[in-house]
Amino acid sequence: MGAVIGKVEPTEMVWLPESKIEAKMVQAMQRRASQGSSMKSFNTIILKFPKIDESFRKCKSIFEQFDEDSNGVIDRDELRKCFQKLDISFSEEDINDIFEACDINEDLVMKFSEFIVLLCLVYLLDPAALLAKSKIGTPNLEATFEPLVDAFVFLDKNKDGYVSKSEMVQAINETTGGERSSGRIAMKRFEEMDWDKNGMVNFKEFLFAFTRWIGIDEAEDEEDE
Template sequence: MGGVLGKGDSPKCCIIETKLETKMVEAMQRRASEGSSMKSFNRIILKFPKIDESLRKCKDIFQQFDEDANGAIDPQELRRCFHKLEINFTEEEINDLFEACDINDHMGMKFNEFIVLLCLVYLLKEDPTALQTKSRMGMPNLEATFEMLVDAFVFLDKNKDGYVSKSEMIQAINDTTSGELSSGRIALKRFEEMDWDKNGMVNFKEFLFAFTRWVGIDDNEDDEQEDNA
C-alpha cells in the first residue's frame, strides 16, 4: 500500500513526513498537557456514530472543492480550498500536508484523506510555528468533532509524548474491559490497524486514517465509486 513509510522509501518522502510529524507531535504534546475528558475506550467507541455522521457532512465541502468532480482533490484545488476557508498556511506547509495525506500517491486526495487533512489542520492551527496568522476554519460543528478526535488520542497517549504505543493501547482497553481475556487481542488488533509503518508507535495521522476505516468512510467511498461507474 502506498504511503506506508518504510526504510526503503525515498529520503524526500521521509524528510517531508518527519518535518510535518514533528509539528504534529509538538502540537499534540501541548494539547495532552491539558488532559482528556475521555474516561474509557468505550466512551470513544460510543461516540463513533456521532463522529461518523459529522465527518460525512464534510462531503459537501469536499465536492465543492473537487472542481473537476473526479472524486479527488488535487494540489491546485487544495490551495484554492485553503484560500476560501481562510486557512493561512504557507505554500510549503500545504504541499507537506498534501503529500502526507495523499497516502496512495495518486496526486489526488480522496474523501477520507481530505477528512484527515482537515483534522490535521485543526490540530496545527493552534501551533504558532505552523501558521503565519491564526485562523478559524469557519466550521464550528466540524471543529467540535475534530476536538473529540484529538481528545480520544490524548486519552490513549498516557505518557503525553505525542504518540500512542502498543502498551498504551493495551492499557486503555484493559482499563475499559476489566481484564477480560479477549481485551489483549482486541488491543493488539486495533493497534496493528493504526500502526501503518510498523514502528511500534502511532502518530495522530495514523490514528485518523485508522479511524476513518473503523467507521467505514473509506469503504463506502469505494462502493460509491463502483456504483457510479
C-alpha cells in the same frame, strides 16, 4: 513515521519525527495533552462512532465545494485554493507536506477519507482557521474534530505525541477490566493504526484507522463501483 533514537527505560523508546509536518503534529498534540482528556475508556470512543460518522459525512459538502472539476478527488492546486479561501496561513512547503502526508495512496490526489484526515490535522495545527466556518458554510467543525483529538490524548498516556503498544493495552484494559481477551483486542486495534508497522502511532495514522473503523473507506469504495 518517526525514528528511534534510544531508550529511556527498558520499555520506553524516544522517537524523532521523520518530517517537519510530523514534528508540528507531535508538538501540537503535546500542547493539547496538557489540557487532559474527557475520555474515560476506549468504549467512550467507540460510543462516539455514529455521531462522528454523521459529522464526517456532513463534511462532504466541503469536499465537493473544493473539488472544482467534480471528479471525486482533490488535487494539489484545488487544495491550495481551498486553503486560500479559508485564510489558512500555511506556507507552500507546509501545504505540500500536509498533502503528501495525507495522500496515503500516493496517487497525487485526495479522496474524501484522506481529505477528512487533512482537515483534522489542520484543526490540530491551526484551530482558528477551520473554526471560521462561516466562509464555507460547514457544520460545527470543532464538534467534529475535537473528539478525535481528545481520543488520541486519552490513548497517549505519556503525552509524547505518539501511541505505543503498551499504551494501547493500558487503554483497552481500562475498558475491559483486564479480561483475558483484552490483550488480543488491543493488539488488533493497534495493528489497524500502525500503518507503517514501526511500533508507534502518530495522530495521522490514528485518523486513517478511525475512518476505516466507522466505514468511510467502504462507503467510498461502493461509490467507485
